[in-house]
Every structure is written in structure tokens, then in C-alpha cells.
Amino acid sequence: MLTAQVPKTKEVQTSDCDVLIVGAGPAGYMAAAWLARHKGVKVRIVEKRDGKIFAGQADGLQCRTLEVLQSFGFADRAWKDANHMLEICFWNPDESGKGVVRTGRIPDMSPGLSRFQQIVLHQGWVEGYFKDNLKKYGGAQVEFSTMPESMEIDESKVDDNDAYPVKVVLRHLKEEASAPEQFGHEVLNGLFRSTNLVTTAEEDNALAEDTAKESTEIVNCKYVLGCDGAHSWVRRQLGFEMLGEHTDYVWGVLDIVPITDFPDIRNRCAIHSANSGSVMVIPREGALVRFYIQLSEVERDAEGRVNRAKITPEMILKACQKIMAPYTITYEEIQWFTAYQIGQRVVDDFSSHNRVFITGDAAHTHSPKAGQGMNTSMMDTYNLAWKVGAACQGILDRSALSTYGYERSAVAHDLINFDRKFAKLFSGKPATDAADEAGVSMEEFKKVFEKSHLFASGVSIDYKASNLIAKPAPETEDPHNPVKPAVVESKQSLATGIPVGQRFNSFQVMNQSDSRPWQFQDLMKSDSRWRVTVFAGDVRDAEQKARIEKLAAHLDKPDSFIHKYTPADRKRDGLFHVLTIHSAPRVEVELHDFPTALRPQHDYWSVYVDDMSHHEGHGHAYKNYGVDPKRGCLVISRPDQYVSLVCELEDTDLVEKFFAACLIPQKK
């Protein structure tokens, strides 16, 4: 058991809290926004910085992240504000070996993966959208200048759903915390936070010097989410280890408004020089550009550690100029710089007793160049927070919480493997010819890059079998796998384009009532509801219509899953959102032809059709989803849009069995 140092004075305030989020970066904000959509769950989010100090400098938003932000209602804001990164150009040594030349260009993301493309936008904007969203939905506001001082888990209570087994002492700081150490530079920089250049002790000390304690309080929590970054305090309290490696490669980063004759300054570029290292160009908002620049010559101390004081924007720029010759580059304005050593590490466990969870940078660190950090952090808590929220509400069985670490550690390991391969290819010296085995083949680099799209987009994530994902377990399964097995098996062949375990992809469908075209994913908002998607097939056919009516009759039964698991106070918005897509011609069918279980009164937004729209073409949803347009099928998907179960329209017994294994029946 961990020991909490609770002050013994009488004045210490004590309160209960369902979920305490530690850290207000992208992971923390996502958790807070998601929990805000879970009625009745009491959430607090604390951040040791004061509100004025900005922490992160991440900037890439991947396709899948945009899909998720869209489900919260604000991807359009990011899409409008951001730079769209659509093309990557490859630059390699020219024949003379003295300069670089463009050797190819490809779309930065393979067409067709998602309706969104990756964009580049400063982390601060993303956090701003979350702040607005929290306000809109009455979510927790960030308590700045507040940090945990101690944490204690009462193991005797961890299995009691109603207990508050995690006691955390919070320390409120005076609000005049100063800006972090700038290492003697006038230009803002991230040297202070650069994971592998700064130790945890250094970070703690820097903060401790700056901040005076004002008061403490005790919070008894059901759950604690550690969203507190690479030097995570929560992780250290649990004694969890970061496993992995770090390399010797040192990279500098510049955020500048460049003055240059380099023609691809507004495209993502991978530039390999013959002998001076590599540069990656990431165009950003306005005329700003981020450069990742390999630093071949950095001063090190006796233990091989980099001398941070010697890292200056000037020396980084000089390295950049050498690599990008014969093109010239200087800058009109510099906004920020930093340096880092590449390392890939993953935490050895993602949770303690399914009560305290490690997320985001606290759980995995890697190089920033692939633009995955902010995305993976947000997707961690997007996976976790609805489960925690539903457990707090007494709807989701606590056993399902094990799926968080099971699902996300697999992603984290894929990520660092990807990053390791990518970093090696990027930091290596280009091969001079086919015989140069030590060098990196530029053809191979381009191929790896092209293949990486699917992974980098985030849309290919495929969660394994559990009581939340009804599919066969992997053949070589870890015997210590903590999750409950799937109790039913999907009939995947009924919907070949809706793989169980993956996110429900989006195609256009049309509203039956008003002919408006919609991306189907836009109907699956992050509002904490499970989706029951009825592919109703050709409802003109009497036999098919009878199948639909039979399904509807089941849904209407007082002991169906819909009525069994929906809490009495949620009858109106429901725990289950039933959406129907039929395949008959729209004009040959009326809304009133569908049973009321599929179209509640005043709800004209539940029945859709796969047909040609007036102005925006045909979505070919049945074809794209791989569903038989005659017979249809039934799809259950989780509140986070991941597909749980595919089955026949009459397989209500499978559906009932599936939910019986993860949800808790509610009192009438």
C-alpha cells in the first residue's frame, strides 16, 4: 500500500470526487470533456502550472483524432483554423553530393482513409476548443496551481463499485508561479521539458523552487487519471517503470517564419543531406514553419550527456542551413525552439487496481516528428473516460475497465515500434549506392513512409477481443491478459467493411424525412450512448419488413437490453441510440412505414437511406460497409465509435448475451 502524508491539522478540507484528473494537457482535457457527457459523474481536473504558463508545443492532428473531435462537435473549428498538410516531398543528395534535390512527392495521407486529412495546429488552440466545449456542457473547469502531494489506495475497497478507495492530498500553490527556466535564452524554448535532456528530479526541483504552498485538502476519489506528462507524478507514486531505450541522436526544433528560396517550404518535407544529417519541414499556421533538425555536433559532458546551455537557435539554424544547401534559409521571426534525444519507452502497467490509470505521455514517450504524441494522448483518455464514467454511473461492469490498458498498451507498443523504425531511417545517412549497406535506402524510406500512413492516421487501430469486443481472441494470447473474454462471436461476413474492434468508418447516408445527406459518423456523437445500427435492407420486401418488425418488437419488450440497462432518469436521451439505414429507394418508402421503436415521436433523425442525394452524390454506404442491401444486418458500437458486434437482424439473443457480459441491470 502506498503511504499518504496527510497533515493532521483539523482545518484540512475533505471531500469526495468520482474522478480526479491530474494534468490539463490534451489527455486531461479529453478526459474532462468526455466525462462531462456522463450525467451525474463528479469530476475535478487539477494542473500544477498556473493558467498563464503554457506547456506543450505539439501540433499535429491526425485523421482519427479529427473524427473524434468531430464527435464532440468542434473538428470544424480545428479544420478551419489549422494548416492542412497534404503532401510530403522527399529531398535527397544530388549527384554532386553537395546539395539536395527533390526526388519525389506523394500525398501526405493516402486518399480514402478518412474524410479528414491531417492538419497542423498548435496544441494551445486544441486546448482552447476543449475549454469552450467544457463550458458548453457544464464540464469541470481546470483548477490551476494545484498539484497532488500524496496518494493512497485502500486495497480493501477497490472492488466495491460505490467506494472511494483512492485518497489524494492536493496542494494549492500560490498563483504567482514564475515561468519555467529558459536556460539563459531570451527566446522561449522547451529545453526545460525535453524528456531525455531533463531528469524528473530537475523538473520537480524547478517547480518546487518557484511555488509556495498555500493550503492542502483531502479528496477521496473513485478514480484517478494520471494525465500528467512524461515526468508523471501519478506514475511515480505507483512505482511504475518506463521500459525502452533511447538513442544517441540529438535533434533540434525551430518554430520560425522562414526567409528562404526552398520551393517546398509549405509542404511536409523529409530532407536527407549526404553528410550533414536530416531535416523535417512541417508548415504550420500562417507563415510559421516547424523544422526538426538533426544535430550532428553537440557538446557532451563526461557521462555523454548533452550540454543544454550550448544548444542555441543559432547553432540549430546553422545545422539546418548546412543540410538544406544549396537553398538558403534564415528567419524573420523565431517563436520557440528546443532540442531532444530520441527515445522510445512504454510504461510497464497502465493501471493500478483499475482505480488509478496512466495515460498519454505518462504512459509512452517517443520522438515528436511523426506527429503522434498529442493524438495518442487524447485517444488514450477517449478510450478510458467513457468506461470510467459509465462505471461511476453504475452502468458498466468494472471488469470492462481492464480493456483500457489491454487496448491502449497495444497501441503504445505499435507506436514506439513505428517510431523506432521511422527515427532510424530518418536519422541514418543516405546510402550512396545499392552496395552501401550501412546507409539508408531512400527508396525504402519512401516506402516505409507510404505504408506508415495507415498507422499514422490512427484509423487502423484494431482492439482485440474482450467483453466489449465480440470477436475471436488472438491465437497467441498473453495468459495474463486481464480482460474478460468475448462471450459471443460476431458474424463479420455480414458487414465486411465494419471490422469488429475498429472504429465505425464514415460514409454518406441520407435522411429519410428531409433528404439531407449526412456523414454517418456525424450521427454517432460522443454523448455516452451505445449505438444500435439497424441496416434494414430493402424494406419494400414483405419478408424483410417482417424481420424489421420482429426486431422492433424485441426492442420494445420491457426486458430487452434497451429497457434493462437504461437508468430510469435517462429514459429521454437513453443509453442506446438506435439508427436505421435502409436500402430501398427513398421515394418508395415513408418514415411511417418503420416501427416506432426505430423512430420515436418528434425524432426525424433516426431513419436514413443509402440513396442518391440532391446535391452531394451517393454515399454507397451498403457497398462500402460490405452489407447485403437485401438482408442488412445489426451492428452494435461502443460510445467511442468502436465496433463491438456484428450479427443478423434476428440475433437479439447474441446482443442480449453481449450486453449481459458488460452492463449492469438498472432498477426500474
Next chain:
Amino acid sequence: MLTAQVPKTKEVQTSDCDVLIVGAGPAGYMAAAWLARHKGVKVRIVEKRDGKIFAGQADGLQCRTLEVLQSFGFADRAWKDANHMLEICFWNPDESGKGVVRTGRIPDMSPGLSRFQQIVLHQGWVEGYFKDNLKKYGGAQVEFSTMPESMEIDESKVDDNDAYPVKVVLRHLKEEASAPEQFGHEVLNGLFRSTNLVTTAEEDNALAEDTAKESTEIVNCKYVLGCDGAHSWVRRQLGFEMLGEHTDYVWGVLDIVPITDFPDIRNRCAIHSANSGSVMVIPREGALVRFYIQLSEVERDAEGRVNRAKITPEMILKACQKIMAPYTITYEEIQWFTAYQIGQRVVDDFSSHNRVFITGDAAHTHSPKAGQGMNTSMMDTYNLAWKVGAACQGILDRSALSTYGYERSAVAHDLINFDRKFAKLFSGKPATDAADEAGVSMEEFKKVFEKSHLFASGVSIDYKASNLIAKPAPETEDPHNPVKPAVVESKQSLATGIPVGQRFNSFQVMNQSDSRPWQFQDLMKSDSRWRVTVFAGDVRDAEQKARIEKLAAHLDKPDSFIHKYTPADRKRDGLFHVLTIHSAPRVEVELHDFPTALRPQHDYWSVYVDDMSHHEGHGHAYKNYGVDPKRGCLVISRPDQYVSLVCELEDTDLVEKFFAACLIPQKK
């Protein structure tokens, strides 16, 4: 000269103001937002209501209006919040004559007219977007509870650009103005404002009773914009008359959440019953629906005037039920109701001395069913305010102000002609057969409706020749036409898809630097700049490249229009925005191939290409704009996106002559 009753006390505050906007409805807000983009122009906007009383209930936004809101940066908000109205269904008497039956459906707007479709959204939302926009750009905030008391034009000064010839006494009201008379109803209604059911005197009296004067002030104005609605005080001060007619048809309006088995309740519907009159259905936000219902039985007094007290939601609903049989209709919730008599009237003059202008409902009234009112009002001031703003800035010659009335009175007359025809067809009884000449042929009605799309969308507006529109004057021109004639003639054949006088249509082009696809119109923001669009053709061709270089050399000359008319303090953002679209394959050209006149430093958003995008197809801009992809052409368009001049790339003499006739050379 009009006489102002200026109080003779010493305390009266006196100030100057460039533009005083009277009335904060859609016309007033548009004027304020547009003027906010005109640097240095001092604007006030006053509204006699207090901020709590909401005035209008308009709800339709047409394609062209959305294009304009997009140019201000917020069409996306309306697009997201609104109901999209995509289909119109025709319902006519069934064979028995006892009920109605669906006889056809068509897209509510012909495909291809605009990238936007019409949407339905309460006026209050639109005004909200404008409020946010005014805040963002430091525009004038509405001064509520403030109304003009007198207005005096000093005719000796009207031609002096720097003078403030309009003296207005403003009266500040106590802020406790009560809500307008509800005519004994508990449900909110618009009977009070219903143009033809309430006289001007009644409206004035109603307000006078409610509001106590607190203080007055004197404002000396360069310009006054009358945006004060159908009973316009400004119009009455000028003694202008509304010319036209009104019919005997009385219609009721209900905004309700209906309970009904009518299958097309989420489509726009035109329902003609055999003997009970007509209904129009307009689905709105959420489950709300607006009904326009013909009232065949209304009580009238001795002079034939409608007895307003007898108009109740119940009697309107009853009429609706009769018309919509055999379908049943009742409601769960009623938000608002009103009644009106159809009339079509236009003011006899749109301005006095080009100093005081009449806009929006103050200039034209008609029936609300075609959804044109709010749109035409906003488009009036969108046409006017940039001209007034540029005149205040000393950039635009005051003669160009005459184009406002010239251009918009034509639109107003087209509108009331359209409305007259439409209203007659809609209020008439359906013909029982081909021999029934008194009845309305339902086939003709459908045809008129289909044809009306082009007009109703707002995209077909075609301004006639003037010193702002370089095209031939109409053959039968009014000899009293107040505008200066066009001094040059466009070479329209060079760009058959860019008709001079019409709005610059939008097609997709792709950014040369980063391959991002853009709707070309999105690059033509309402920021007060003129656009110089260079269709550069195939710049791989040496001869064509030489033509582009010659054009660029002209633009660089210190005495070119760009340098002659741009004020010294606007060098950075400029009065002219040069945009280039070339037709060579993107990968065969570099940004640096273009002369710097077409791509200022750090500006990567000026050069575009007509090519296939990575993810969003090909815009075929040259084909759609009807421009020769080899030779290109030059297009000048006004700050409000209307096309002024089409000519050859070497026709810089025409361009110079065009601007010399409307702009004022600036001091160096």
C-alpha cells in the same frame, strides 16, 4: 429642406459620425459588419427597441446570402446550426376532392447553382453571428433604446466629401421599454408588426406610450442608413412613398412543434386543397415547423379591415387542419404566431442626395413565404456599405454611390414581381380541369416554382452598366438613370463563365505551394479589397510567361492603379488583392517561377492552379469559368464579389481607365 427640431438647451451633446445606421435588424447588422472592415470609418448603430425585445421572425437564408456570410467568415456556423431545406413536395386535391395527395417532389434548389443550399434558421441566430463578428473586428456595438427624433440635410454641403451634412437628433429612451402589445394573447405573436395589419401611426403610438425620453444628443453625419423596417422613420422623414398594391388574401403563420401523420413534415411543402385554401410547410430548427396558412374566413370591419383580435392560434390551426385533411395535425408546443395581408410595394427613391439611404424592409415589402425578406435586406446593405465606407475613406468617388439605388431598386422590383406571381398562384384555387380558367393549374405552379430557383437563390442578380460595372448599357435605358456610364467595355468572351455584373461564382482551385484545395470564393473575403484575378494560363509556355511578366511589371510601376489608389497607411493589406490561377500541371511549376508582384514575401496564398487535388477531385476552374487555359485573362471584381471588368492580360490601359472613373488618387 427637412426641418430638425433641435432642443435649444445648452446641455445637448454634439458629435460627428461618418455613418449612422438606424435600425439593428439584418440590414443594419450587415451594414455595421461591412463598415467594420473599413479602417478609420466611424460608425454608430442605433435601435429603438431595448436589447431584450426581439423583433423579426424571418428564417430563410438563400445560397447567395450564405456565400456572403461565408466571406465574413461565419456561413459555417449557420450551416451547422440550421435546418437544411433540400426538397419541396407538392400536395394537391385527391381525386375525391376531399383530401390532399402528394403529386410531386423536386429539389428545393436546382443542383449546381451554388456550393450552398438554402437553410432555415431563426433571424436571432443570424443577428447573433453578426454580433460576434462585430466584436471580432472591433465594429460598432448596437446602442439600444435609442431612436432618431429629427433629421436635417444641409443641401449646400452634400457634394463636399469631407462634410457632415446630415444632422440627426437622437433620443435616448429609458431602458424599461415594455414588450410590444400582444393583442390579448398569451402566446408571443407578430400581429403588432404585421405590415398591412398595423398602421405606422399605431406602431409609433405603441412605442411612444411605452417609452420615456431620457436625453437627446445631436449627431452630425456624413451618411445615414435607414435600416429601420417596413414602418421606417427615416423613409418618412424623407417623404418617400411606398408604391405598389396589397391584396385581400390573409394568411396566418404558426411556429409549432407539430404532432402529425403527414409524411412530409420535414420537407418544404406547397399544399393546395380543393376548397379550403393553401398551406406552406417550412421545417425549422429541431422539431419546430413553420406553417403559412391561408385564412379564407376572417372577420372584417366596415372598411374591410381585418379584426386582429379575432385572429388566434386556434383559428389558424383549424384552417390548417381543414386544408391538410385527411392528415391530422395538432401541436405539442407553440412558439409564435401572426397573420398578414399580402402586399408588394417598393419605395419610390432609394436615397436622398446619396447621403441618406433607404434599405431592406424600409425599401420593399412583400409576402414572407418566398423566404426573401431577410436575404434581400442584408444584400441591400452588402451592396451599399462598402461604397459608403470607401467614400468616407476618400477612396471611392461619391458618384459611385448612385449605383446603390440603381442596382438594388432593380432587384426590389424583380422581387415584388416574383412575389406577386408566386402569391397569386399560391393563394388561388386549384383548377379542377384544363377547362377551369379561373383556377390555378398545378402544372404551371410547379413550373413557376422550378424556374423561380434561379431568382430565389440570389445568385442570378445581374447589375447593370455603371462606372463600377464595365459592360454595355441596356438598350432601353431610363434617361434619368443617375449613375455614371461605364467608360470601358469588358471582353466578356474571354471568360464566359464570369459574367460582368454578376457575383464571381466559386469553383475549386488548388494552392500552388501546399496543394490545398480551396473554393475560389473563399479567397475573396469581405475585407474591403478589390480583387485582381490573373488567369495566368499555361505558364510553361515562354510566350505566355512573358505576358505574365509584362503584366507584373505594370503592377510594379509606381503609377499603376495599385500604387495610385492605395492609401499610404494601407500598403500592407492593400486596397487590391492580386490572386493568380494558372493552368499548367502543378508539379511542373514552382511558386518562384511567378513574378513577385503576384506573390509577396511570406505570402503563399496568392498563386493557385487548376489541377487535380489529392483528396477532393478537380475543380475544372478554367472550364467552368469559360477561360482559355492557354492564354488566360484578367478579371477585376468589386469588394462585394461582383465582377467589374474582364479583359486581356495586356489590357492594363482598360484597367487603369476603369479605376480612374471610380477611384480617387491618394497622396503619396
